[in-house]
Amino acid sequence: MIDLDRETLVKMIDHTELNAHSGEKKIVNLCSEARSFGFYAVCINGGYTRFAKELLAGSGVLVCTVVGFPLGAGTGSAKSFEAAEAVRNGAAEIDMVVNVGALRDKKLDFVRDDIRAVVEASRPALVKVILETGFLTDEEIVSGCRLAVEAGAKFVKTSTGFGAFGAFPAHVQLMRETVGPEIGVKASGGIRNFKDAWRLIQAGASRLGVSASVGIVEGLSLYKFAPAAWLEEEVPCHICPSRFANLDKQPKAVYAYYKKKCSTCPHLEQYNKFYE
Amino acid sequence: MRLRLRTAAIEISGDDLTIMTLLSLAEEKTGRTFLDELLDKDKGLLTGTIILVNGENIRLGQGLQTRVKAGDSVALFSPAGGG
Amino acid sequence: MMTGWMGKIVKIDLGSRKQETVAVSDETRRRYLGGRGLGVRLYCDLCLSTTDPLAAENALIFMTGPLTGTVMTSGRYQVVSRSPLTGTIFDSSSGGHFGAALKGAGIDGLIVQGRAETPVYLSLHDGQVEVRDASAFWGLDTQQTQKGIQAETSSKTAVACIGPAGENRIIFAAIMNDKDRAAGRGGMGAIMGSKNLKAIAAGGSRPVAVSDPEGYKTLTARLERIVDKNPVTGKSLQVLGTSVLVNIINAHGMFPTENFRRGVFNDAEGTSGEKIAETLLLRQSACYKCPIGCGRTTKTRDKNGEGPEYETVWAFGAHLGISDLTAITEANYACNELGLDTITMGSTLGCAMELSETGSWKESLRWGEAGKLMDWVTDTAYRRGIGAELALGSKRLAAKYGRPELAMQVKGMEIPAYDPRGAQGMALSYATSNRGGCHMRAYIIAPEILGHPVFLDRFSTVGKAELVALFQDISAVVDSTVLCRFLQFAVGISTFTEMLRTVTGLDFSDEELLKIGRRIYTLERQFNNRAGFGRADDTLPPRFFNEEFETGSSRHRRVRLDEMLDDYYASRGWDRNGVPLPQTLADLGL
Numbered sequence: 001m002i003d004l005d006r007e008t009l010v011k012m013i014d015h016t017e018l019n020a021h022s023g024e025k026k027i028v029n030l031c032s033e034a035r036s037f038g039f040y041a042v043c044i045n046g047g048y049t050r051f052a053k054e055l056l057a058g059s060g061v062l063v064c065t066v067v068g069f070p071l072g073a074g075t076g077s078a079k080s081f082e083a084a085e086a087v088r089n090g091a092a093e094i095d096m097v098v099n100v101g102a103l104r105d106k107k108l109d110f111v112r113d114d115i116r117a118v119v120e121a122s123r124p125a126l127v128k129v130i131l132e133t134g135f136l137t138d139e140e141i142v143s144g145c146r147l148a149v150e151a152g153a154k155f156v157k158t159s160t161g162f163g164a165f166g167a168f169p170a171h172v173q174l175m176r177e178t179v180g181p182e183i184g185v186k187a188s189g190g191i192r193n194f195k196d197a198w199r200l201i202q203a204g205a206s207r208l209g210v211s212a213s214v215g216i217v218e219g220l221s222l223y224k225f226a227p228a229a230w231l232e233e234e235v236p237c238h239i240c241p242s243r244f245a246n247l248d249k250q251p252k253a254v255y256a257y258y259k260k261k262c263s264t265c266p267h268l269e270q271y272n273k274f275y276e
Numbered sequence: 277m278r279l280r281l282r283t284a285a286i287e288i289s290g291d292d293l294t295i296m297t298l299l300s301l302a303e304e305k306t307g308r309t310f311l312d313e314l315l316d317k318d319k320g321l322l323t324g325t326i327i328l329v330n331g332e333n334i335r336l337g338q339g340l341q342t343r344v345k346a347g348d349s350v351a352l353f354s355p356a357g358g359g
Numbered sequence: 360m361m362t363g364w365m366g367k368i369v370k371i372d373l374g375s376r377k378q379e380t381v382a383v384s385d386e387t388r389r390r391y392l393g394g395r396g397l398g399v400r401l402y403c404d405l406c407l408s409t410t411d412p413l414a415a416e417n418a419l420i421f422m423t424g425p426l427t428g429t430v431m432t433s434g435r436y437q438v439v440s441r442s443p444l445t446g447t448i449f450d451s452s453s454g455g456h457f458g459a460a461l462k463g464a465g466i467d468g469l470i471v472q473g474r475a476e477t478p479v480y481l482s483l484h485d486g487q488v489e490v491r492d493a494s495a496f497w498g499l500d501t502q503q504t505q506k507g508i509q510a511e512t513s514s515k516t517a518v519a520c521i522g523p524a525g526e527n528r529i530i531f532a533a534i535m536n537d538k539d540r541a542a543g544r545g546g547m548g549a550i551m552g553s554k555n556l557k558a559i560a561a562g563g564s565r566p567v568a569v570s571d572p573e574g575y576k577t578l579t580a581r582l583e584r585i586v587d588k589n590p591v592t593g594k595s596l597q598v599l600g601t602s603v604l605v606n607i608i609n610a611h612g613m614f615p616t617e618n619f620r621r622g623v624f625n626d627a628e629g630t631s632g633e634k635i636a637e638t639l640l641l642r643q644s645a646c647y648k649c650p651i652g653c654g655r656t657t658k659t660r661d662k663n664g665e666g667p668e669y670e671t672v673w674a675f676g677a678h679l680g681i682s683d684l685t686a687i688t689e690a691n692y693a694c695n696e697l698g699l700d701t702i703t704m705g706s707t708l709g710c711a712m713e714l715s716e717t718g719s720w721k722e723s724l725r726w727g728e729a730g731k732l733m734d735w736v737t738d739t740a741y742r743r744g745i746g747a748e749l750a751l752g753s754k755r756l757a758a759k760y761g762r763p764e765l766a767m768q769v770k771g772m773e774i775p776a777y778d779p780r781g782a783q784g785m786a787l788s789y790a791t792s793n794r795g796g797c798h799m800r801a802y803i804i805a806p807e808i809l810g811h812p813v814f815l816d817r818f819s820t821v822g823k824a825e826l827v828a829l830f831q832d833i834s835a836v837v838d839s840t841v842l843c844r845f846l847q848f849a850v851g852i853s854t855f856t857e858m859l860r861t862v863t864g865l866d867f868s869d870e871e872l873l874k875i876g877r878r879i880y881t882l883e884r885q886f887n888n889r890a891g892f893g894r895a896d897d898t899l900p901p902r903f904f905n906e907e908f909e910t911g912s913s914r915h916r917r918v919r920l921d922e923m924l925d926d927y928y929a930s931r932g933w934d935r936n937g938v939p940l941p942q943t944l945a946d947l948g949l
Contacts, residue, residue, distance in 0.1 A: 006853075006869060029584065032577050036857060166318065190318055195813055214585075218851025219812060221869045226829040228822025229784075229806075229815055238339060278633055279598070313590075324590060324811045328610055331912025335814045351610045357591035357809060357848040358601035358653075358669050359799055 002198065002224050002231075007038075009197075009220055012206065014064050014093075014186070015213045016043040018161065024051070031055040033214060041093060043209055045069065046086050053090030064093035064128075067118060070160040072097030072132065076114040080121035087125045094122045095157060095186075095209075097130045103144050104136070104251075111144070115151035128155035128186055128207075133171045133241070134164025134250060137257045141171060145178040155207065159189035164249035166190025168241045169203035176204025194219025195230060199239065236267045277313045277354055281306050295327060296340040298350065313354040324355025362570040363425030363863035364388060365467045368401075369488050371481070373554055374415060374473035376490055381470065389865065390948065393424030393467065395450045396839035396879040398439030401470060402448065403882060408889035412443040412546070413528060413553040415474040421461065421519070421559065422469075424841035425863045428462035428567040429575070431582055432843035434647025436461060436536075441890075442545040443530040444703070444752055445771035445795040448886040449545040450838065452799075453519075454646040455537030458841055460517030460561035471556060480520070480558040482512060485565070493557035497526060500696040501535040508560050520558030521548040522698030524740040528552045529750045531703035532740075535695060539654075539665035540646070543700040544772065545794060570864030578861050582850070586650050591811070591848040596653040597643055601669035602632030604776075609677075611808055611817075612911025613781025616677045617726055618709040619767050619902055622778050623911040626682030630672050634684055651845055659685045664692035667701075673776035674705020679712060680726035690732045697740040703752055706773035708735060710753035710766050719760045722748070764901045770795035770892060779903055781913035782807040784815070784823040787923045790897045791827065791937075793883040799844065801830035811848060820919050824926035832876030839879060878947040881931070881939050885949065894936045897924060 015037075017030045027048050034042050034056065041062035044052055049065045056063065065086035068079040083094045096118045102110045119127045129148035131141055145156050156175050158167045165171075166189025175185045187200040188209025197208055197216045210216060223230045237243050242265065245258035262268075278284050288301050296319070303311055314325045319340075321327070327334045328351040334342040344350060368381040383397070391397040398420045405418045420439040427433050436458030442449035461469070465486035475490075478497040482489040496504045505518040519536035525548030532548030533541045542548075551557075569575045587593045595603050608614045609627035616624040628634065635655060644654030644665065655666055667675070667688050675687040694701045714720040722745055724731070738746025748756060753773055757766035767774055772795025779786035784803035792800040803826065807817040815826075833852060837844055840855060856867050867875075899918060908914040928935060932943030939949075 029581060032581060036574075036578075037853070190320065192316075192320070193323065193813060214853070215812075215851070218853045221852045221873065222812065222829065225873060226822065226825035228824075229826040230813060230822070232816070232819070232821060235338075243341065279636075284628075284633075322590065323813070324809055326607065326808070326810060328912070331610065331612055333810075333814070335810065336816060353607050353610070354595065355590035355809070355811070356595040356599075356603045356607060357805070357811065357845065358596070358604040359802065359844060 002227055004220065006217065006220055010038045010217060011040045012208055013039045013213050014041045014043040014207060014209045015039040016209050016211045018043065018045055018066060027052060028055065034061045035059040037214065037217060039213060043095065046082055049086050049089040049091050062092040063090050064095055065091040067094050067096040069097055070162040072100050076117040080117045083118045084121040087122055091125055093126050093128065094118065095128045095130055097132065097160060098144055100132050100135050103140055108147060112147045112151045115148055115153055119152040126154040128157045129153045130157040130160055132160055132163045133158050135254055137254060138174060141174055142178050145175055149179055149183055155184035155186050157186035157188055157209065161189040164246060165241055165244060167200055169199045169239055170241060172200050172203040172205045194223050198223065277310050277352065280310055281308055291346040292343055294340065295334055295342050295344065298344060314352060322355055326353040360568055362568045364393065365462055365465055365565065367466050367486055368468040368470065369466060370470040371488055372473035373471060373475040373479065373556060378488055390875060390878060392839035392875060394422050394437045394839040394841035395439065395835060396875065398422040398437055398450060399448060399879060399883055402439050403886055406441065408886055410441055412441045412550055416472060417441060417550060419471045419550045419554065420468060423458045423461050423467055424839055426840040426842055426858055428459040429569060429862050430579065430858050432646065432649045432846055433841065434459040435841045435843060437838060437841060438534060438542045438547045440547060440550050443549050444546040446890055447770055447794055447892060448883050449794050451542035451545050451547045452838060453536055453540050453542035454843065455540035456647040457517045457519050457536040457561065459647045462567050463565050464561040464563040465565045469559065471554060474553065475555040478555045478557050480508060480560060483559065483561040484563045496557050498523065501698050502538055502696055504558055505538055508558055512560055513562055516560045516562040518558055518560050521551045522696060524697045524699040525549055525552040527740065527742055529699065529740060531700040531752055533698045533700050535698050539695050544702065548698050569862050571861045574861040578857060583650060586849045589849040592651045592845060596651050596845060599632035599636055600653050600655045602635055602672050604669045605631040605672060607808065608777060611781050612908060612913035613778040614677050615776060615778045617680050618678065618713045619778055622781060622908040622913050624677035627677065629682045630676040630684050630687060638684065639688060649843065653845065657688060659688050662689055662692055664695060667691040670775050671701040674702050675732060678705050678709040681729045681732065683729035686729035686732050690736050693733060693736045697737065699736065699740055702775050703773050704736060704739060706767055707749055707753040707756060710757055711749060713765050714757060714760050714762055717762065719762045767900055768796050769899060770896050772796045777804055778913065779899060779918050780908065780916045782817040783820045783919060784827060786899060786903065786918035786920050787823055787827045787927060790899055790920055791927060793880065793887060800834060801827045803827060803830060818916065820922040824923045825930045828927060828930050831880050832873050835876040835879040836872050878949065881943065881947055882949055884939060888938050897937055
């Protein structure tokens, strides 16, 4: 049974439009939908912050701007500047990308300082740290979460949506277990319908970064009033990151990490083999 | 898709391929892109895309990782509706 | 000032010519919306479950909804009455422009009772209903009728009329509007015929007032974008029309062939949407304010017209073992002109062919006899020769010749182009439809085959009960706003609440809207219970329980209705006989 009501669901949604090629019309559309449906925030690139803020005047919908996006490989000072400017332009939340390379190099202080600089520069806006799970092992995800919390971020977030992986329940669960109940966990990337969203919410997500927001909200009624048909158990492999590992998109070490996980998976006997 | 590809059927030589591989080979063979009719930008199945292997929908199997062997018949339908 | 609704429903008795305005309270509007819901409510207040559908006192109701004439796809209207084919309460939906024209004439709905002494038509304009002589048109086909009425009113007049089939009270006669759009199923045309009512003409340009013009404009722009981007509404329905389904359903091994004896038709390709596009299609056509444009304007060598749609391609095609697309198409044109439901017509022919083959009926109708199709259809409309028998419909025909099990019908109406052995949800959907064998009450094909909005296992019965009930309720809502069901491929229930808010100013929650749907469905069920329908009628012909396909991907399957029916009743709050429990009725205010 689904005990989620529509009001709660819409307030979990950052209605997102981050494509490089999105013109003004797309942002106008985004804000108009957010206003109509009452989403929590719109999530956009810095260039549109002021524009969106004006469009959303009086609606109660917040503006969330991405920083150091999508690579996270710039300097801390560049990210801080971006963040401060976005806040001046009206952003209430900042989604920054962690320095993924440094995280993988285990330069913990560096990573923490990078995040802290953005947290400081963003006040009073709150900061979410995007880990980009598609480039990381579970250990690195845990490490990234800890550093984000230590640095004063209020949320950890799975993906940019432009990397190798979107949001997987397994990662969301891991992140939730690491940060505890007080810090937010935002799932983003590849969430296409309510079924996807519900799985992530059950895994511990408290915010969703989605562009298919309207469809997800509409899906709620269908699931709520006829759950048995929709919520048949999913084959574990269909929602497991290991199956989606992709040598073209991921560092070799990360790819190998997932393929190894696959080969030692307890579900292996039952569900066929996906590893090569 | 048929209108784009100007054909209703193609034959691919192979054995023990995943559907995903088969689709890529099919695109190569026809020399025309058509996967956008079936897949989204993350190479996941679009809502409504129907791919049948010997009459069975791959969503009940391993999705795009479903394996096909020589002699199998694969039907591709882009999202459709009606009444 | 009322927004959305025009606020005027006219009741007229064709015998006495007396007219009155029917008052509908705000509360009733809020509880039933319009279209099907309000039509059913009014019908139940006016008539009994024993009322003879073809008797003078039967009421025939034409109803629009609060959204008619406003948002996209809002040209539709509903016809509500008791069906002479099934004996259940019945509503038939039709597209085109007529619904918007009714609103333009200042009217939400029209209730017709009584019988005129001589043929008449009703002319609606400026909130007024005028009775006019239709003797000059009696006997004409629907196209000629429309032309004739337009000639004496205005070329812009929208006309809904019957053809010879309705005049001859064929129990599956259709009401045709805007030339080729059909309120096809259930014999609504026969009811018009029984009242000597040849046509209804509506003209006028009263605008529909909208509560939030700004919000309405923004919403419209957004809907256009969504519908355009969606691959079903923005592409496949536009390019291939509904017959895009032929190859899909055939590939799933559930394309009913030769009276549902097989699930794969060898010549499916030859009657597919792709084939129509290649050989017959002139251009797509669209209804009032519709960006989808699923209609097919087509031309054979000698004739032209609209269609055929998927159901017709099946009913005159695979169902009869016919693969001659031209013959199918021309039979379709004939049904449009004569005013006859293609599904019941085709299905009855298939039943007749099996009766003939098994020797139960001395007539000789053979599978694949495309050349005779036109004659059979025409003879049925005029009750001539073999047509007098075919006009009985499959249920009565099969019963007459001692083989009732060969009629592929539920509650008297023939089931359409999806074999339920290929989709368990559809089995339940057909069995529990309030108007008999109908695929649209709960179009579970969408998730079970098309994967929309999500994909379900068609051979599983898990959770299908709740789902069928939910789809039935949602469909009742859409039929009461009166918009096109195809919109649902692109948007969900939340968008309907938004549309209602911007147009009527009323704020419905999703739950409230679904409750309205449930109320309507339950009210219909109540009527049917009183008319004698119960659990025993919530079933399917024996073929689906006892016979299996040998080939195709739905082979070796039977329907497992017993796994779903009790759950269905339970989820609806009905008892084991399918009768709504007192608490359920109280909750819904019935």
